[in-house]
Amino acid sequence: MLRIAKLPIAIFALFIIIFPWIARQIPAIEHYTDIMVFAGIYCLITIGLSLLMGYTGQISIGHAAFYGIGAYVSAILTVRYGLNPWACMCIGMAVTAAVALLVGAPSLKLKGHYLAMATLAFGIIIFIIFNEETEWTGGPDGMAGIPGLSIFGFDLDSVEKYFYLVWGFVLAAFVFTVNVIQSGTGRALRAIHASEPASSAMGVDVFRFKIMIFVYSAVLASLAGSLYAHYLNFVNPSTFDLFFSIKLLIMIALGGMHNIWGAVIGAGLITFLSYEWLHYFEEFDVIVYGAILLLVTIFLPNGLVGVPGIVKGWFRR
Amino acid sequence: MSTVKDENVLEVQKLVMTFGGLMALSNLNFQVKRGIIKAIIGPNGAGKTTLFNVITGSFPPTDGTVRFKGRSIQHLKAHKIADRGISRTFQTVELFGNMTVLENVMLGCHTRVRTSFMASGFVLPQSRRKEKRIRESALKILKFIGLADKFKDSADSLPLGEQKLLEIGRALASEPELICLDEPAAGLNETETHVASSLIKAINAKGMTVLLVEHDMKVVMNISDEILVLNYGQKIAEGPPEDVRNSPRVIDAYLGGAA
Ligand SMILES: Nc1ncnc2c1ncn2[C@@H]1O[C@H](COP(=O)(O)OP(=O)(O)O)[C@@H](O)[C@H]1O
Ligand SMILES: [Mg+2]
Numbered sequence: 397m398l399r400i401a402k403l404p405i406a407i408f409a410l411f412i413i414i415f416p417w418i419a420r421q422i423p424a425i426e427h428y429t430d431i432m433v434f435a436g437i438y439c440l441i442t443i444g445l446s447l448l449m450g451y452t453g454q455i456s457i458g459h460a461a462f463y464g465i466g467a468y469v470s471a472i473l474t475v476r477y478g479l480n481p482w483a484c485m486c487i488g489m490a491v492t493a494a495v496a497l498l499v500g501a502p503s504l505k506l507k508g509h510y511l512a513m514a515t516l517a518f519g520i521i522i523f524i525i526f527n528e529e530t531e532w533t534g535g536p537d538g539m540a541g542i543p544g545l546s547i548f549g550f551d552l553d554s555v556e557k558y559f560y561l562v563w564g565f566v567l568a569a570f571v572f573t574v575n576v577i578q579s580g581t582g583r584a585l586r587a588i589h590a591s592e593p594a595s596s597a598m599g600v601d602v603f604r605f606k607i608m609i610f611v612y613s614a615v616l617a618s619l620a621g622s623l624y625a626h627y628l629n630f631v632n633p634s635t636f637d638l639f640f641s642i643k644l645l646i647m648i649a650l651g652g653m654h655n656i657w658g659a660v661i662g663a664g665l666i667t668f669l670s671y672e673w674l675h676y677f678e679e680f681d682v683i684v685y686g687a688i689l690l691l692v693t694i695f696l697p698n699g700l701v702g703v704p705g706i707v708k709g710w711f712r713r
Numbered sequence: 714m715s716t717v718k719d720e721n722v723l724e725v726q727k728l729v730m731t732f733g734g735l736m737a738l739s740n741l742n743f744q745v746k747r748g749i750i751k752a753i754i755g756p757n758g759a760g761k762t763t764l765f766n767v768i769t770g771s772f773p774p775t776d777g778t779v780r781f782k783g784r785s786i787q788h789l790k791a792h793k794i795a796d797r798g799i800s801r802t803f804q805t806v807e808l809f810g811n812m813t814v815l816e817n818v819m820l821g822c823h824t825r826v827r828t829s830f831m832a833s834g835f836v837l838p839q840s841r842r843k844e845k846r847i848r849e850s851a852l853k854i855l856k857f858i859g860l861a862d863k864f865k866d867s868a869d870s871l872p873l874g875e876q877k878l879l880e881i882g883r884a885l886a887s888e889p890e891l892i893c894l895d896e897p898a899a900g901l902n903e904t905e906t907h908v909a910s911s912l913i914k915a916i917n918a919k920g921m922t923v924l925l926v927e928h929d930m931k932v933v934m935n936i937s938d939e940i941l942v943l944n945y946g947q948k949i950a951e952g953p954p955e956d957v958r959n960s961p962r963v964i965d966a967y968l969g970g971a972a
Contacts, residue, residue: 398816572834579833579840580819580826580847583812587820590809597769597803599795599824599887608830 398582400574400656408660412563416556428672430555433627435667436562440620442647442659443569444613449645450653451577452609453589454504455512457641458519462614464526464636465492466621471539471631472532481545485622492618493611500610504603519641526633538632545626562623566660569616574656585609639682643670646689652699661700722747722891722922723768728777730763730946737763738946741777745891750913750923752933755943756966761926762804764943765893768924769801770794781891796824800889802880804896804926810869814860817868817879818851821886851886858882858912874905881912885921892916893924898932910936934958942966 419429441459448454469488473479479487503514526533533539545552545561552558576582587595588602596602625631643666651662666685674681696702723745730738737760745751753761767774770791779787786794800821809817826847828840855861858878863871868879877897884892894913898906910932917923917936927933933940933954940957942950950960957963 398812575836576830576833579836580823580828580844581830581833583816583820584823586812586816587809590811591807593771593791594803594807594809594883595820596791597771597795597801597807598821598883599792600820601790601792612830 398578398586400578404657405571405574409567412567416559429559431668431671433555433559433562434624434671435664436559436566437620437624437627438644438647438667439566439660439663440562440569440623441613441617441644442651442663443566443573443656444609444616445644446648446653446656446659447573447576447585448609448613449648450655450658451582451589452585452606454606454610455508456515456610456613457512457638457645458499458515458517458522459613459617459644460636460638460640461519461522462492462496462617463621463624463640464522464633465495466618467625467631467636468526468533468539468621469618470622470625471542474543474626475539475541476532481543481622481626485619485626488622489615489618492614496611496614497607500607500614504606504610516638516641519638523633523637526636533633536633538630540630542625542629542631544629558627562627565619565623570656570660577656581605643685646685648699649692650688650699652696652701654698655701658699658701665700720747721745722782723924724778724780725764725768726778726780728764728767728779729775730760730767730772731775736946738767738774741943741946741948743941743948743951745922745924746939747890747922748917748920749938750917750925750936751939751941752925752927752937753941753943754927754930754933755949758945759943760946761943762895763946765801765895765924765926768794769799769893795887795889798887798890799893800884800887800891801893802877802884802895802897804899806873806876806880808868808876808879808883810867812868813864814866814868814871814879815848815851815855815864817883818854818886819847821854821883822847822850824887854882854885857885857915859908874901874908877901877905877909878912881909881916885916889921891922891924893926895926896928897925898927898929906932 415432416429419425441463445456445459448456466488469491470481470484473484473487474481499518503511506514527536552561584595584600584605587600588605592602647662647666648659650665651660652658670681674684677684692699698705721744725741725743728738728741753764755761766772767787768779770789770793774787778785781797781799786797809820826843828843832840852861852864855864858881860875860879860882868876871879881894881897897913898909901909906929913923913925914936925937937954939952940954941948942957942963944966949962949966950957
């Protein structure tokens with residue numbers, strides 16, 4: 397049986413709860429709470445991507461677009477129409493779901509490289525729209541003045557409060573996704589990954605499952621985008637470019653695609669690399685990402701979550 | 714009971730399947746009576762696997778009809794046909810290698826028990842109960858095919874003989890009325906072949922109709938009630954084993970190629 401242990405999830409939740417407190421105690425890492433907000437936002441996307449790519453075996457190089465749609469729907473509807481941010485977040489997810497359905501329906505009939513190319517092209521088109529539809533999106537200069545979030549009149553105006561909001565969403569998405577993986581639905585997804593002819597011969601509606609997971613992962617990315625927009629109070633197109641889609645792939649490859657924990661570990665590590673540890677490399681950071689992807693694919697095909705297994709293997713020999 | 718016995722589960726009419734210029738099945742007509750084991754034999758490339766692919770909906774036929782329990786199914790997608798009650802195994806093993814033996818069979822229950830995405834994510838009590846039921850019924854099947862003690866192993870790790878049995882078990886899990894077995898004994902040694910052929914007989918004894926593609930003539934002659942012989946996509950003989958064995962056209966197709 398595929399069982400995902402509960403204890404590590406509880407420990408992880410505890411870690412999240414005390415993280416801001418720990419960060420406050422040590423001046424050198426005080427700003428880590430802020431970085432963790434971004435790590436959480438990326439984590440929301442990688443959790444969905446892990447289900448889509450690692451478990452179901454369908455590649456997407458266009459998820460930056462869904463992330464961007466969420467962010468821009470929130471930005472445009474709050475700034476230009478003064479709508480309630482939470483409503484905008486929901487509208488963003490609905491719009492993203494519709495777009496994902498529209499894009500996914502023809503694309504998911506394609507296999508392997510073709511699916512990669514289709515999602516890649518989609519990502520590029522959306523990026524161009526963010527840049528060119530200046531009246532709506534503000535073009536390359538982006539949009540400022542996006543309001544923050546508040547719950548029942550209680551403003552989420554500090555980094556710590558926003559940290560708990562974002563990670564609350566991450567934990568909810570994580571537990572929901574873990575449940576899906578452990579259910580009959582998850583079994584069908586892994587079956588599709590292993591053999592589509594056998595899955596459909598056993599009554600699995602392969603296409604429907606693929607679409608469902610594609611839309612789910614897109615909606616999570618959209619939620620992440622809205623959270624990003626309301627946190628930074630500013631969006632511009634470069635956040636949602638092709639490189640970000642690739643960065644997402646590097647995250648789940650580094651963490652390990654075939655295990656939902658890989659999504660969390662990968663998102664966390666790459667976020668800290670890009671916000672904190674890679675400053676020395678300046679614009680050469682792209683080379684570091686490339687090197688990570690190369691080394692992981694060659695030496696750690698199961699990512700960092702596969703390391704304990706490798707070590708155990710050494711001892712058994 | 715006898716009227717039920719005589720009823721046709723499957724009726725194939727004027728079936729044509731072409732790949733480009735190649736005619737893999739040409740104007741094929743035959744019936745399968747409920748409750749029998751019907752073997753389909755013929756030289757390599759005769760169109761046997763193609764016939765299974767068309768019946769189970771891997772691709773629609775170029776022309777002709779396939780009726781299952783009186784209703785035409787040739788336009789349906791594979792998963793819909795599985796829902797109607799036809800299951801299959803594959804000539805080259807198509808197990809879910811990344812899953813355990815038990816999970817493979819549990820997946821076979823997909824046609825009978827399903828959980829929605831939301832019910833899965835929120836772990837509704839009903840989905841937990843369903844999962845338990847599937848697990849129990851899968852374990853029962855593993856016992857039946859003799860793989861109960863390997864339920865935890867990954868499907869990849871089994872030897873070929875057991876992989877072939879597991880494919881049959883997975884196909885049984887949907888409780889089909891018609892099961893299509895594509896060369897279940899290919900690559901098996903004598904003992905394994907014996908196990909496989911008694912298993913097929915046991916399946917049939919449970920009331921399932923069996924369509925069997927097999928090259929091992931001993932197995933075919935021993936267990937089938939009827940045999941259909943294909944050559945170049947055409948039917949060249951059909952009937953009980955003893956008739957088919959003595960048909961000059963069959964002997965010619967198998968041996969005459971050299972002449
Ligand atoms: N998907 C396909 N595309 C093209 N040709 C095919 C396909 N499937 C089968 N064929 C061809 O159809 C013929 C019958 O093949 P098949 O049904 O596999 O024969 P058998 O199972 O009797 O050995 C062969 O000539 C084979 O090459
Ligand atoms: Mg064949």
